[in-house]
Amino acid sequence: MTKIHHDVDTALSSVKNGHTLMVGGFGLIGAPLTLIDGLTKKDVSGLTVISNNLGEPGKGLGTLLSQKKIKKAIGSYFTSNREVGDAYQRGEIELELLPQGTLSESMRAGGAGIGGYYTKTGVGTDLAKGKEEREINGQTYLFEPAIRADVALIKAWKADTLGNLIYYKTARNFNPLMATAADIVIVEVEEIVEPGELSPEEIVTPHLFVDGIFLARKRLTKEGVIDHE
Amino acid sequence: MTKIHHDVDTALSSVKNGHTLMVGGFGLIGAPLTLIDGLTKKDVSGLTVISNNLGEPGKGLGTLLSQKKIKKAIGSYFTSNREVGDAYQRGEIELELLPQGTLSESMRAGGAGIGGYYTKTGVGTDLAKGKEEREINGQTYLFEPAIRADVALIKAWKADTLGNLIYYKTARNFNPLMATAADIVIVEVEEIVEPGELSPEEIVTPHLFVDGIFLARKRLTKEGVIDHE
C-alpha cells in the first residue's frame, strides 16, 4: 500500500475537528506550506496547534487563526504574528508558551515513550508558575510532561517511497521531532525518490515514523512563497 | 590547537584513578579497541565503567576487569562475559544493571542537560526496586536519573580535523550518545579527513562534542581484531 497522496484533501483526511496538530517549521522555514494552505480550505475547527509560532498575519498558520479554527496554540514565539495577541485579548484563543528547548524536548519525549522529564530551563521565572520543582544533585529542575499530537504535518526535503526522509539545512528544525510524536504523520516533500537513493547512514527520519507523503506545490524562495506544479 | 593525538598514552592522559568512563560499543562492534587496549596498559584503578557490556573474558574491557581496575560497572548485558559474575560473587565489583533503552536514554539525558526522566520500562520488575514510581496520564512510570562520565572513549568511522564525526553501520550504537555525556570525549577513528569532506547534513556528532581524535591501530575484521599501522 503506497504512502503517497496525490491531492491535498486526501493527505489531510486524517485531520478532524478538535484534533491536536503538530505543524513543522521555524516560521515559514521548513513549514509544510501546501498542507497548511490545504488546512485553511478544509472545514475543520477546534484545533490545538503545536508549532514554534503561528505564522504571520494572514500567512501560513496565521490564516487558520484568522479563520478561528484554532482553539489553542502551544509554541515558543508567537510574537511573529501580532494577531495572536489580539485574538488572545478577545478570548478567542488559549495560549501555552514554552521555552523553545522545552517545546522541542517535550516533542522528543512524546515520540520516545518518555512520560516527562526535568529541565533547568525556566526555573524561577514566570513560565515556571504551577510547575513542579525537584532538586537533582543539588540543582533545581522543573518537571515538563511529554507532548504528542493526533496528526503531525511536517516538511522534509526528500522522501523515498517507503517514507524515509532527509531534510534541507535549517529547514530541518522541529520536523524530525514531530515525525515521532503524532499518531499520524503526513510529510510534504520537494522530491520523491526510489528506496536506495537515500544513504542508510544519512536518513534522518526512518520510514516507520511516516504515514503519508505528499509532493509540495508551494515553495519558499528568495521571492517568497510561490506555487508550482 | 589540534585535537589529534598521535599516541595512545596522550589520548588517554585525561583518564585518572577513580574516574567514571563511558566506553562505546555493542560488544566489540563499535568499541574503541585501541583505546581500550591502552587502558589495559595504563596504571589506573578504581574506575566506574559505563558500557553496554564488559567485553569477553580477557578481551577488550574484560581485560580491565581481570586486572581489577574496575570498581563498578553500569550496563545492560554483562552476560557476554562470565568473569563478571565471578568477580561480582567475590565482591570485587559493584554492578548496576539497566534495561538497554534506559541505559542509552540516561546517557542522552546526561548530555542534554536533562536531570532525569520517566520511562515505563521496568515498571513492576526486579529492576524497579528502590526506584520512584509516578503516574502520568493513568500510566505508571519509573524515574531514571541522567548519567554522565568524566571521560568518554568512543569509536567513530571518520572524523574531520575539527572533530565532526560519522559512524559505520551498526558500529554507531552508543557512541554518539556517549560523545555528548562526558566532560572529556576522546574518539578513535578509522580515518581522519579535512573539514568539508563530511557533508553538513550527514554529520552525526558535531565537533563541539569532541575533545580528542585518535587514529585506530586495531580493527575488527571477519577474522577478529587485528593490529595495523
Place this chain on the structure above:
Amino acid sequence: MSDKNQLQELIAKRAAQELTGSCVVNLGIGIPTLVAKFIEDPTVYFHTENGLLGVADVEEDQIDPNLVNAGKMPVGETVGASFFNSAESFAMIRGGHVDVAILGVLQVDQTGQIANWAVPGKNIMGVGGAMDLLVGAKKVIVTTTHTSKDGKSKLLKKCTFPITSTRSVDMIITELAVFEITDNQLRLIELMPDVTIEEVREKTEADFIE
C-alpha cells in the same frame, strides 16, 4: 536437521504467518531470529535494537563484522534501510513505533506475563532490550518450545522467575499450539499439525480456555 531444529523451525514458520502486510518487527534471539527466513513479503521490515531498520540475511562471503543484529550475529541490510544510535532505536521501541516483537521466554504464565531475562539464584547479569520491547511493541508474540529440557511446562500458572514486564503478551506459539491472550487469559486458538488437545492439556500447567 535435528529434531530440536525442526521444532524451532515449525514454531518460527507459524509465527511468520502472523506478519502480514506492512509492519515493523523486532526479533529476539533464538527461535524468533528464525522467523525472518519464512517471510517473503518485502513490506515486513525488521528492526534490530542495536540500530538498524531493514535487517536482511547475509551471505557468508558478504559478512561485515560491523553489521550485526542484537544477538551480535552478522546480518545484511535491505534497500531502504537506515542506521541510528541506541537511544533513537529504543525511542522507536518505547514510543510505540514497532508493530510486533517476537520474543523467546523462559516462562510465560496464564495471565500472559513472561520471564525471559533472569533465573533466581543465578547472578542477574543481563537484560538487554527485553523490558523495553515488552512495554513498547504494539503486539508481542512469544515463540517457545512448550516444555523445558527436563520436560516441564514453560506455560505456568504463575512465573517463578523474575518477570520482564507487567504487560501481558498477545500470543504464544509453541510446537504444540497457539494461544491468544485477552483480558489476561490464555485461549487456545490452534493446535499444531498432528497434535491432540489431550497432549496440550497434559503438557500445560497454565489454565487456558479451549
Place this chain on the structure above:
Amino acid sequence: MSDKNQLQELIAKRAAQELTGSCVVNLGIGIPTLVAKFIEDPTVYFHTENGLLGVADVEEDQIDPNLVNAGKMPVGETVGASFFNSAESFAMIRGGHVDVAILGVLQVDQTGQIANWAVPGKNIMGVGGAMDLLVGAKKVIVTTTHTSKDGKSKLLKKCTFPITSTRSVDMIITELAVFEITDNQLRLIELMPDVTIEEVREKTEADFIE
C-alpha cells in the same frame, strides 16, 4: 552610519574581543548578531539554535531562503558546518556544550539577573531560546545600550520586568563601560573610549564596584 548603528557596532566590537581561541558561541538577535563581523579567528564557531553549527556571513546573491539564523535572517555555512534538529540543538545548549552566549536585554540588575523576553502589561507572547541559553551556556555576555530610548538606565537595582533566569550573567558590555559579575555583584572593569567614570555613575541605577 547612524549614531545608533555606531553605538551598536562599538559594543559588538568590544564583545568580539572576548571571543579568543577555539570556542562555540551563540549570538542573540540585535547587537549580538553584529559581533560576528568583528571575528577573524576561524576557530570561533557560531551556533544558532534553529539547528546549525558553523554560521557564516552570506552574500546577497548567495541567499538561500532555507538557511537562516534564529532571527530568521539569511546566513551562510562554514566549511565543517553541521545541521541538526531543534531538540539536538537545545540539547547542546542545555547540556553545557555552548561556550558563550551573547544576548541583548531589556534590563539587567546589579546581581546580574536579566530580563529580555517579556514586558509587564503586554501579552507574554514569545520566549524562544532565551531561557535555555541562560541556563546552559558556560559564559553569558550581555550586550546592550546603557540606557533605554527615554534615557533611563537599563542597569537596574532590580529587574522590574520578568526575569529570564535566576542565573547571573558573566559580563555586561555597553557603549559606556564593561562590567564583570562575580558573586552576584557588578564590577566596572573598563570604560569605553572617551567615557568618564562620572558619566557611568550618572547613567547607572545599579550599584557597582568601581
